[in-house]
Amino acid sequence: MMDAATEDIILKGISASPGVCIGKAYLVYREGVDIVEKYQIEEKSRSNEIKRFKAAVKKARDELRKIVERSPEELQRAHILETHMALLKDKMLYGSTIDVIKNEGVNAEWALKQIVSNLREIFQTMTDPYLKERAGDVVQVADSIMQNLVGAERVNIAAIDKRVILVAHDLSPAQTSQINLERVMGFITDRGGKASHTGIIARSLEIPAVVGLKSATLSIRNDDLIIVDGNTGNVIIHPTEDTLVQYEERKINYEEYKAVITRESQAPAESADGVRIAVMGNIELPEEVFALINYGGDGIGLYRTEFQYFNRSDFPGEDELFDKYRDVVEVMDPKPVTIRTLDINGDKALANHIDSGEKNPALGLRAIRYCLKKPDIFKDQLRAILRAAAFGNVRILFPMISTYFEICEANRILDEAAESLEKEGLPYKRDIEIGAMIEVPSAVIMADVIAESVDFFSIGTNDLIQYSLAIDRGNEQVAHLYQPLDPAIIRMLKHVADVAREKAIKVFMCGEMAGTPHHIPLLLGIGMDELSMNPQTIPDIKRVIRSLNVADTHAFVNEVLKQTTAKSTFELIKATYGSILAEQTYIEEEI
Amino acid sequence: MTNSTRSAPELSRQVIIVNELGLHARSAARIAELAQNSKAAVWVKKGAEKADASSILDILTLACGKGSKITLIIKDKADRQILEDIANLIESGFGE
Numbered sequence: 093m094m095d096a097a098t099e100d101i102i103l104k105g106i107s108a109s110p111g112v113c114i115g116k117a118y119l120v121y122r123e124g125v126d127i128v129e130k131y132q133i134e135e136k137s138r139s140n141e142i143k144r145f146k147a148a149v150k151k152a153r154d155e156l157r158k159i160v161e162r163s164p165e166e167l168q169r170a171h172i173l174e175t176h177m178a179l180l181k182d183k184m185l186y187g188s189t190i191d192v193i194k195n196e197g198v199n200a201e202w203a204l205k206q207i208v209s210n211l212r213e214i215f216q217t218m219t220d221p222y223l224k225e226r227a228g229d230v231v232q233v234a235d236s237i238m239q240n241l242v243g244a245e246r247v248n249i250a251a252i253d254k255r256v257i258l259v260a261h262d263l264s265p266a267q268t269s270q271i272n273l274e275r276v277m278g279f280i281t282d283r284g285g286k287a288s289h290t291g292i293i294a295r296s297l298e299i300p301a302v303v304g305l306k307s308a309t310l311s312i313r314n315d316d317l318i319i320v321d322g323n324t325g326n327v328i329i330h331p332t333e334d335t336l337v338q339y340e341e342r343k344i345n346y347e348e349y350k351a352v353i354t355r356e357s358q359a360p361a362e363s364a365d366g367v368r369i370a371v372m373g374n375i376e377l378p379e380e381v382f383a384l385i386n387y388g389g390d391g392i393g394l395y396r397t398e399f400q401y402f403n404r405s406d407f408p409g410e411d412e413l414f415d416k417y418r419d420v421v422e423v424m425d426p427k428p429v430t431i432r433t434l435d436i437n438g439d440k441a442l443a444n445h446i447d448s449g450e451k452n453p454a455l456g457l458r459a460i461r462y463c464l465k466k467p468d469i470f471k472d473q474l475r476a477i478l479r480a481a482a483f484g485n486v487r488i489l490f491p492m493i494s495t496y497f498e499i500c501e502a503n504r505i506l507d508e509a510a511e512s513l514e515k516e517g518l519p520y521k522r523d524i525e526i527g528a529m530i531e532v533p534s535a536v537i538m539a540d541v542i543a544e545s546v547d548f549f550s551i552g553t554n555d556l557i558q559y560s561l562a563i564d565r566g567n568e569q570v571a572h573l574y575q576p577l578d579p580a581i582i583r584m585l586k587h588v589a590d591v592a593r594e595k596a597i598k599v600f601m602c603g604e605m606a607g608t609p610h611h612i613p614l615l616l617g618i619g620m621d622e623l624s625m626n627p628q629t630i631p632d633i634k635r636v637i638r639s640l641n642v643a644d645t646h647a648f649v650n651e652v653l654k655q656t657t658a659k660s661t662f663e664l665i666k667a668t669y670g671s672i673l674a675e676q677t678y679i680e681e682e683i
Numbered sequence: 684m685t686n687s688t689r690s691a692p693e694l695s696r697q698v699i700i701v702n703e704l705g706l707h708a709r710s711a712a713r714i715a716e717l718a719q720n721s722k723a724a725v726w727v728k729k730g731a732e733k734a735d736a737s738s739i740l741d742i743l744t745l746a747c748g749k750g751s752k753i754t755l756i757i758k759d760k761a762d763r764q765i766l767e768d769i770a771n772l773i774e775s776g777f778g779e
Contacts, residue, residue, distance in 0.1 A: 175708045175739075178715070183738040211740060220746055222707060229708075230740070406704065 100328045100335050103305050105280065107325035108291030110628060111300035111350075112343040113278040114336070117316045118256035119309060120263070130202040133193065141193050145200040148240035153180050155236065172229075179233045184211060201241050208234040257320055261309045263290045278320045280308050280327055294322075295628060298383060302327050353631035357388030361634040367642040369616065371634050372430075372624035374602055378420050384627040388634060391427035393550070393624020394489070394602040395420065397434055397473065410472045410479075417480035425484030430527070430550070430602075430624070431477050433470070433502075435459040435491040454564070459492035459529075464501050474509040481521035488524060489550055494532040499545045527600075531555035536584045543595035549588055550624075553603025557581055575658035576605045582614070582652060582661065589619040600624060610662075612636045613669050614652055617645030639672050695728075695756040696766055702776035706747040710777045711739045717769050723759035725766070736769065 133141045160173045179185060185207060192203035208230060215227035258279035276299065284290055284303035294301035300322030312318060312329055319328040319339045323346065328335060361371045372393030373384035384392065400408045400416060421429050436458055463470035477488055490502045503526065510522040528535065528542050531552035535542060539549065553576060558565060560581060563574045575581070585601075592599035600622040605611050607625025609632055615623060616637070625633060648668060655661040700706060706714070718725040718736035725736040729751060734741035736755070747753055753773075757766045 175712060178712045178739055182715075182740050183735060184740040187738075214744055218744075218746060220748075223743055223746055226708065226740075226743060406709065 100331050101311065103308055103311060103327040103329065105302040105305035105308070105325045105327060106285060107301075107322050108284070108303045109278075109294035109299060109301040110322045110346075111278070111298065112319070112321050112323065112339060112346055113257060113300045114317070114319045114331075114339055114343065115255060115257045115277045117259045117312045117314060117318050119312065119314050120258055120260035129199070131199050133197050133199055135197065138194055138197060141200055142190050145189060145193065145204070145237075145241070148200070148237050149180055149186060151240045152233075152236040153177055156180070176229060176233050179229060180237070185230065185234065201238065204234060204237060204241070257318055259308055259312050259318075278322065280305055280318075280320055282306055282308050293377075293379070295380070295383060295626070298386070298628075350631075353635060354386060354388070357631035357634050359388070359634075360390065361637040363616070363637055363640050363642045365641045365643055367616075369620070369637050370622040371630050371637070372428075372600075372602075372622055373627040373630060374624050375420075375627070378416055380627060381420055381423050384630075385423075387627045387630040389427075389627055389630050390622075391485075392420070392424060392429045393600055393622060395429055395431045397432060398436055401434065401436065407469055407472070410476045413473060413476035414479045417476055417486075418483050421480045421484035421486055428485045428487055430487045430489050430600075431480075432489040432491050432529070433460070433473055433477075434463055436462055454558070460490050460498050460502060461492065464498065464505075467505055470505055471509050471512075474506050475513055475520075478506075478510055478513060478520040478522060478524075479518060481524050482519045486521070486524050487527060487548070489527045489529055491529045491552070492531060492555070493528040493542065494534045496538055496541045496545070499528055499542055503545060530588050531559070531603075533560050533584070536588055539588050539591040540595065543591055543597050546597065548598040548600060549592055550600040550602050551585060551588060553581075553585075553601060553605035556584065556603070557605075560584060576608070576611065577614075577658040577661040577665075579653075579655055579657065579661065582618075585615075586618050586649070586653070593619060598622065607633060609633065609636045609673050610665050610669070613640055613645045613648055613665065616640060616642050617647075617649035617652070636673065639675070640669075693756050693758055694760065694763065694766060695754050696770050697752060697754050698770050698773045700747050700749055700751045700753065700773060702773075703749055705749050705751065706742055706745065708739065708743065711742040713772060713777060714742060714769055715739045717765055717772070721757065721759075721762040721765050723757065723762060725758075725762060725769070726756040728754040728756060 156173055156177050160177070188207045189200070189203045192198065192206060193200055196203070198206075211230045212227045215230065216224060218224050255275065255277050257277050260279065260281050262281055262283040263279075278300040279290070279294065280302045281290060282305050291301060291303055300320050302320055302322060302325050305327060308327060316329055317331065319326075319331050319335070321327070321339070321342075328339070331339065360368055362368050370390040370393075371388075372391045373380075373387065373389035374394040374396070375381060375384060375392055376396045376399050381392075395417075397413075400413060417429075417431060457465065463473075474488075477486060480486060488506070490499060493499050493502075506526070507522075510520065513520040525547040526545075527548040527550050528546045529552045530536060530539065530542075530549045532555070536556070543549070554565075557563070557574055557576055557578070561573060561575070561578060563570050565571050565574050589599050598621045599619065601615060601620050602624040604625075606615065606620075606623040607629040612623075612633060623633060651664060651668075652661055655664060702710065704710065714727070715737050721737070727734045727736045727742055727745060727747075729745045729747055732745055733756075734745050736742065745751075745753070755766055755769055757763065
């Protein structure tokens with residue numbers, strides 16, 4: 093539809109992966125599934141209506157079975173799909189729908205819709221987060237039946253070979269495992285956030301993505317010309333000539349910029365006065381390693397290990413974990429891979445972790461606390477890490493340390509894990525660096541004691557800020573009070589860095605603060621040895637570091653420490669480094 | 684959750700959920716698989732609530748975590764072996 097549009101339609105979403113793409117929309121879900129017609133079925137036709145329903149279920153089952161058979165094993169999703177297969181025939185879904193058709197004489201679509209909304213309500217009102225999420229399974233399963241019923245042409249995602257922009261309401265695990273994302277220019281979804289699985293995949297493939305658009309699938313039709321701006325989170329439907337020209341230019345600019353900094357980024361980050369700072373990447377999936385290497389990461393500063401524990405009802409075994417870790421460690425060798433042990437908590441509830449209905453999960457049984465309470469699960473992971481360590485440069489990072497006792501216990505269990513490997517004669521490496529995450533105020537205060545038992549600190553600013561300022565970032569009422577530049581936070585960071593220097597251990601930072609260009613002068617001045625961030629921000633941060641003089645930043649920190657508010661600290665940064673930062677980073681003004 | 688109405692003769696057995704993960708999707712699916720071969724109804728009862736053992740979704744709604752005490756009920760003596768099999772499966776912790 094290239095006919096002269098006179099006005100752009102702009103949708104605002106969340107930027108999940110940077111870049112700009114312009115192309116034709118390809119809707120993964122056709123419309124029609126959400127709008128369900130209701131009509132009466134005469135008594136004599138009801139058995140036919142039931143047959144039609146049964147056929148739709150059978151087709152959905154057959155399709156799912158094919159996906160299960162084709163799914164590569166390493167995707168670890170097959171068991172979810174198998175549960176979906178069993179759910180298709182579950183009495184409460186299958187039997188009840190048939191009952192409604194038979195007894196109420198309504199069409200199959202309507203009967204199914206009624207049953208699903210009841211089921212969804214039952215599950216959504218449950219307190220256990222695992223069970224709550226099963227509502228999503230019911231909906232996905234029902235959608236697959238519904239598509240067959242309404243005769244919507246089923247989109248075979250695996251067969252997409254056009255260069256298109258995918259538009260979806262949400263991408264289920266079954267769909268993401270099928271999509272040949274290399275063929276897709278970019279994608280946008282109604283649901284999801286920055287940390288959603290699809291966002292991670294988009295970033296690792298370096299294609300633009302915008303998520304959380306709410307109504308993209310309603311506003312966009314197949315073959316519509318759309319622009320996806322992954323830098324700002326904007327999606328433009330039916331762009332005008334002028335807008336198109338503007339974005340073509342932006343796209344070229346961005347790609348040139350990216351090409352330049354990616355090339356530059358392979359070189360180490362050395363400040364203007366010759367101080368080298370390691371700029372590392374945070375990853376969650378082994379697939380992200382390649383993007384990290386592309387962006388010039390000096391290693392992995394934070395390897396989050398929770399992903400393998402999600403979406404399953406049992407715990408991953410030691411061998412399975414070992415295989416994944418070893419892949420990453422071997423590819424990165426000799427660069428360091430910092431593996432953070434299991435950090436499950438309230439917003440990342442483990443499918444198989446029976447929730448005890450904690451009122452305040454952020455202050456509850458999570459991370460190291462959970463692992464120390466479940467030494468068997470913990471030991472499986474530690475053994476897998478020690479075994480992977482034999483293949484490269486591994487460090488272990490224990491999350492959420494809040495007392496000295498916890499680090500002692502973690503080290504003790506690590507020793508036990510090493511002893512058991514020794515006894516079994518499996519290859520492993522015990523002589524690796526051990527670190528404590530500093531993300532709880534009590535650990536900041538006890539840093540000098542904790543330092544005796546570790547080789548490095550890694551400051552997790554997201555939680556440290558949240559716990560120190562007593563701010564729940566998810567709470568809109570107080571989210572604005574979440575200020576990385578609050579003087580209290582800066583003093584804590586300074587204290588931790590000072591202790592590390594005194595005790596001759598290293599100090600790293602792996603929170604969002606480390607990946608924010610305007611925080612860099614401050615972090616260098618405080619004396620961070622290593623910064624770790626989302627891989628795509630590595631080139632920017634390297635550029636900023638190269639333009640700074642570390643000796644100057646020490647003096648700058650003294651000025652910062654005189655500030656009494658986050659606002660005045662920010663003003664000081666702007667006044668001192670504003671022009672350098674503007675030159676070195678890619679900032680686009682909004683059209 | 685279905686209310687029991689008829690008072691047919693029934694056999695029951697009490698079991699305690701011992702596996703770490705409780706009755707979640709996968710374990711529920713294994714129970715349902717067994718119960719689907721029964722001649723008459725098989726129920727899982729927890730407290731005052733009752734679920735159809737042949738439905739994964741119904742079992743899930745009981746929210747049985749580790750340590751939950753549940754009662755398995757069969758309506759027909761012919762299903763005795765199924766009752767035993769389900770009880771053994773639960774008591775063995777689903778082989779986890």
